[in-house]
């Protein structure tokens with residue numbers, strides 16, 4: 001960002017690469033150079049896969065959608081998923097051949113070790129388990145794509161809103177300067193002392209939820225919710241967007257106001273803040289995502305002020321309607337170095 005020397009640039013690739021590298025270090029035990037063409041192709045494929053889920057909106061969750069295999073977008077989506085799965089399989093095989101059970105490097109190694117224990121247990125006690133080679137591929141795949149697109153999109157929205165609301169940006173920078181100062185970088189330990197940036201991150205997620213219609217779930221038995229009976233095996237989708245914009249929960253829900261998450265000078269999280277889903281299968285990456293957003297934004301705003309390019313008069317807040325929501329139009333930003 002510094003290298004652009006104040007000239008406009010799109011931050012998308014930088015955010016996707018840096019956020020993806022965090023999850024890559026957790027699952028693959030390594031990071032990739034931003035100039036690595038194989039890595040960039042993979043990120044573009046993940047991005048395209050998410051875009052393609054938007055083609056049918058919520059209809060993609062219906063059983064009927066699985067019969068529409070002749071549609072070109074469906075076939076392209078299958079190709080994208082196949083390419084990402086191939087990458088994950090290659091990584092797993094490379095790990096299998098270099099595994100040191102006494103020195104696990106990452107999630108794949110831990111899974112391989114769990115698989116070995118499972119094999120032993122099965123022989124001794126005939127225990128059946130979900131730990132197996134097929135589930136390993138899907139688990140790593142889900143964490144890889146789930147940990148890349150959502151958080152990177154959150155940062156893209158963050159910069160857009162910070163350009164539109166410079167007073168919020170200034171207030172965050174004042175908080176950073178007060179708590180951290182100019183002689184070191186912000187770190188996670190500073191989080192409890194920085195309620196305003198935390199509140200801003202929550203407000204960004206509320207006003208523009210990146211995953212407003214989370215994953216489809218099945219009811220495992222007949223049930224009743226608020227007088228509605230829902231039979232076993234019904235597909236259920238929680239509409240998180242309706243919670244985020246509900247006037248009975250939030251005052252003026254369309255107004256961007258981080259102050260709504262501050263009470264008596266402290267950040268507080270209301271029960272109605274359902275950005276990471278609801279129930280037992282709530283997002284498993286929530287803790288990591290919150291850390292990533294705090295560390296990224298606090299460090300960026302420690303170093304830079306984001307400004308609209310001079311020729312941009314109006315910023316667009318239109319979003320893609322896919323499994324995750326990204327800015328519909330690619331935008332550019334400028335960074336001004338802080339002293």
Ligand code: HEM
Nearest residue numbers: 142146147150151211214215276277278281282283285289
């Ligand atoms: C701002 C960032 C993120 C948002 C807004 C977000 C949101 C969500 C939501 C709404 C769900 C569906 C939960 C439900 O069905 O109730 C979900 C599931 C999931 N997320 Fe995230 N997520 C984020 C970051 C991450 C990260 C960093 C990871 C990886 C570590 C991750 C991995 C997953 C996985 C694997 C699932 C599927 C869980 C399951 O099926 O049980 N997410 N996420």
